[in-house]
Amino acid sequence: MARRLTGFLVLLLVVSICEAAFLFQPISDSHRSAALELFTPDHGSFKSLEETYEALRTFQILGIEKKPDLTATACRSISETVGSSSSTAKDFFYALKANGIAECKIDKNASKGIISRLNAAVSGASSLLDFYYSVGGLVLIKDQSSEADVHLADADGVFRSVKAFSQSDGRWRYSSNNPESSAFAAGIALEALAGTVSLASSEIDQSLISTLKNDIIKLFDSIEKYDDGALYFDDKLVDGHEYQGPLSTTSSVLRGLTAFAAVTAENLNLPGDKMLGLAKFFLGIGVPGDAKDFFNQIDSLACLESNRVSIPLILSFPSTVLSLTRKDSLKVGVSTVLGSEVPSVTVRLVGAFASGSKDASLVESQELNFDKTSGLHILNDLPKSIDVGSYTFVFEVVLHEPEPEEFYFTGSQTKVPISVTGLIKIENSEIAVLDSDLGNIESQKTLDLAGKNAISLSANHLQKLRLSFQLTTPRGRSFKPHQVFLKLRHESKVEHIFVVGNSGKQFEIVLNFLGLVEKFFYLSGKYDMELTVGDAAMENSLLVAIGHIELDLPEAPEKAPRPPPQPVDPYSRYGPKAEITHIFRAPEKRPPQELSLVFLGLTILPLLGFLIGLLRLGVNLKNFPTKPVPATFAILFHVGIGAVLLLYVFFWVKLDLFQTLKLLGFLGVFLVFVGHRILSHLAAASAKLKSA
Amino acid sequence: MGRTSSTKEDAGALFHSLRSAYAATPVNLKIIDLYVGFAIFTALIQVVYMAMVGSFPFNSFLSGVLSCVGTAVLAVCLRIQVNKENKEFKDLPPERAFADFVLCNLVLHLVIMNFLG
DSSP states (O other): OHHHHHHHHHHHHHHHHOOOTTOOOOOOHHHHHHHHHHSOOBTTBOSSHHHHHHHHHHHHHHTOOOOHHHHHHHHHHHHHHHHOTTOOHHHHHHHHHHHHHHOOOOOHHHHHHHHHHHHHHHHTOOSHHHHHHHHHHHHHHHHHSOOSOOOBTTHHHHHHHHHTTBOTTSOEESSTTOOOEEHHHHHHHHHHHHHHHHHBSSOOOHHHHHHHHHHHHHHHHTOEEOTTSOEEOOOOOOSGGGOOOHHHHHHHHHHHHHHHHHHOOSOOOOOHHHHHHHHHHHHHTOSOSSHHHHHHHHHHHHHHHHOSSOEEEEEEOSOSEEETTTTOOEEEEEEETTSOOOSOEEEEEEEEEETTOOOOOSSOOEEOEEETTTTEEEEOSOOTTOOSEEEEEEEEEEESOSGGGGTEEOOSOEEEEEEEEBOOEEEEEEEEEEETTTOOEEEEEEOOTTSOOOEEEEEETTEEEEEEEEEEOTTSOBOOOSEEEEEEEETTSOEEEEEOEEETTEEEEEEEHHHHTTTTTTOOEEEEEEEEEEOTTBTTOEEEEEEEEEEEOOOOOTTOOOOOOOOOOHHHHHSOOOOOOOOOOOOOOOOOHHHHHHHHHHHHHHHHHHHHHHHHHTOOOTTSOOSHHHHHHHHHHHHHHHHHHHHHHHHHHTOOHHHHHHHHHHHHHHHHHHHHHHHHHHHHHHHHHHHO | OHHHHHHHHHHHHHHHHHHHHHHTSOHHHHHHHHHHHHHHHHHHHHHHHHHHHOOSSHHHHHHHHHHHHHHHHHHHHHHHHHOTTOGGGTTSOHHHHHHHHHHHHHHHHHHHHHHHO
16 A cells, blocks of 8 residues: 555656646645644644544545554543543544544443443434434444444334434435534435444335435535536535535535445446536645645545545646647546546547637547556657647546446546647848838848847838748747737837737738837937747747847927836835935034143133232231121121032033022022121121221 | 333333332222233133134133133222222222122123033
């Protein structure tokens, strides 16, 4: 199994590279890596046994090696659930489902206990989910344990009571008192009924089985369809919490169908293209980002791969872009939805149509050769009628052995978009300046459009410019690319674009400058010429600078239109502005510090002179009052003046004007008071002296 | 030559008479004169400094010089009021004049400090 898988991995890697709208690719490695990311246990274990089962099942289908610790933790929680007396039928159901993959050992006594409890649950069941979990649990334990006596005593009765929930349109109700029916419930019911059939000790009434078959066919009548051929089931949004979404619903129906098809010997008569449509639905959703969706997708695809109704086969393509020049061969892989091998088949190319045309097929029906080493069906040479362009190829897959044809379904015809590319031959490219009147060739130059060109031409407004070349496909037919433009750009960045027309292989444009003078805004001077030839199917699409032409146009008349302003580069408009640099005033030149200090000393000199002069004059303090009260006032007066001067120093250093004035107010009042006292005392003293 | 020497002598005599006349000035007026001289010289030194290095913190220069000049002017006013030979201020006691001088100086220096920057 593993070797077969690795063989396919190589193929699938190649397959996953290509992309196309209506192309459905089988499950590939991207799913495997996504599975490992999505199913990451939280702190070593999953939240519930349901999630554990989903993870284990997904890993099993995708062939991812089980991690031993994952199995160990799963076994621990399984044995806990099995041994617990408070577990419900739902707990047993998921525990046994997980156990089916983890293969833990369950105690014989425990399994006996489970069987009896599940049997009791079946007989006491009243809603669809009760039946689903209890019957499902019994089926699982029958498969897992060696106990042979697991069977339903009243299988017919259980079948009838489950069948009672069904509706006339093939949908089912969850319980008898819930009028809403859904396709999701139908899937669950089918699974429960399949379990009932397999547990039945005697044959179930055949008429019941055939009515159920009719129900399934009715259910498939209500299937919905996408444009790309994908089919799916969806419930009408009636009740928020029971609505499951198309993926869960389709998955549920498919699981039920597979389970039922496995237990009944009858042919369900479901057309194979319905199964193929379901396969397209599950493959078309890509890689879901949600663990539950992922499990539903993978589990459903596994059902599709192993069901007894029909197994859809998917065509895969290593590449849908083929190059004629490289002589690529058309390669087709055939596999099941999960990418495993299929019995030998023949792939036929039955038709090819150019895209968008309804003409008859371009090719005759032919068979592709099977290459055993790569496992691909190969058409080495594309038919001669296939040229460069995009096509829709129609394939048909035929099984060699008619025996398993009942099971494999290939789809009647598969339409696949294929692009064919190639190198386009460019020939006879030349550029010429013509005289307007007679059409005489003034100067003609040959161009090499594949290489570099530096043509230099000159013309006046009475002349014409002619550019011509031929395009030929590898098959020698004419080719009309999507884009053929000639661009003339004046020195002032004014651009003119002309579409080059063609007649068959020949592409030619003639620019009559007399008629274009106004369009050129009378701008004489150098025009750079640029030729664009581009197409998706053209491998050598080109954008080449041809050279330049020096135009001599007449002077612009008064009312001539002005050239439009060139569009401003949006980057310059919305992009970052130039950085603003602040220009500060240069600091004033300061004198050297020594000089300033010298002058500071010099300013003290007059003070010294003043003091010396005072000494010389013989100034003394004999007049200072000697009595204590006036002396105090005299000292306070001087202290007050000193305080005001000190306040001025503080004003200079840190205080503001208001703080200074406030303090000055207090100091001033004090100073006026003591000043008045001392000065009036002095005045009185001198007056006394005078009068004396 | 003789004329030059006589000019010198005249000048000498003039200075001599000036000095003797000034010697009669009361001491308190001499103190005020000394103070005025001190203020003017300080202002001069600042002007010289400004002439040498430029007037960049111009408000500082102005406040420094004006502080000196202002206080010199105030001192001159004080001298006028204190001088007994000035008859018009005869009734004004010198203490009152000194109080004016102190008050004006305080106001002047408040402004100077504000202007100093």
